[in-house]
Amino acid sequence: MKKVLFLSAVLAFASCKKEAAENPDHNPTETYTEGESAEAKTPEALGKEIFEGRGNCTSCHQVDQKVIGPSIKEIAQIYKDKNADIVTFLKGKAEPIVDPSQFAVMKTNIPITQAMSDEELKAIETYIYSQLK
Numbered sequence: 001m002k003k004v005l006f007l008s009a010v011l012a013f014a015s016c017k018k019e020a021a022e023n024p025d026h027n028p029t030e031t032y033t034e035g036e037s038a039e040a041k042t043p044e045a046l047g048k049e050i051f052e053g054r055g056n057c058t059s060c061h062q063v064d065q066k067v068i069g070p071s072i073k074e075i076a077q078i079y080k081d082k083n084a085d086i087v088t089f090l091k092g093k094a095e096p097i098v099d100p101s102q103f104a105v106m107k108t109n110i111p112i113t114q115a116m117s118d119e120e121l122k123a124i125e126t127y128i129y130s131q132l133k
Contacts, residue, residue, distance in 0.1 A: 047127025050120055056109055057124075060102075063131055068105055070098045072131045080132065086125040087118070 041049070051057045060068035061075070070078075078098045079086050088094040090113040096103040113121065 043123040043126040044130045047123035076128045076132045087121045090121050
């Protein structure tokens, strides 16, 4: 019985070793965030994807028109003019400066943006500023 267990362990180890040798292109240090595709995205493209997707931003903000909240262009222009920081606001660490009267509605999405990484928030900011072009 011991010989069977030993032989099984040796075969299992050998098969793992063989598989590792057959996949020399595999890079174990590569990591991907859940839900992201393997292809690289520009910060603007990532920001747009988050803004239109899980950020739930388009339910209140459109590029050229006020819906519930101010337009993306208006947000970008005001933050640019006041030299303010969109990322700090999205982290919940700054007062609203574009349309404070609508902040109660925006407040419901702050937990979503607070859970995002700095890279994701910076990407959203990049997308917002890209609308000034």
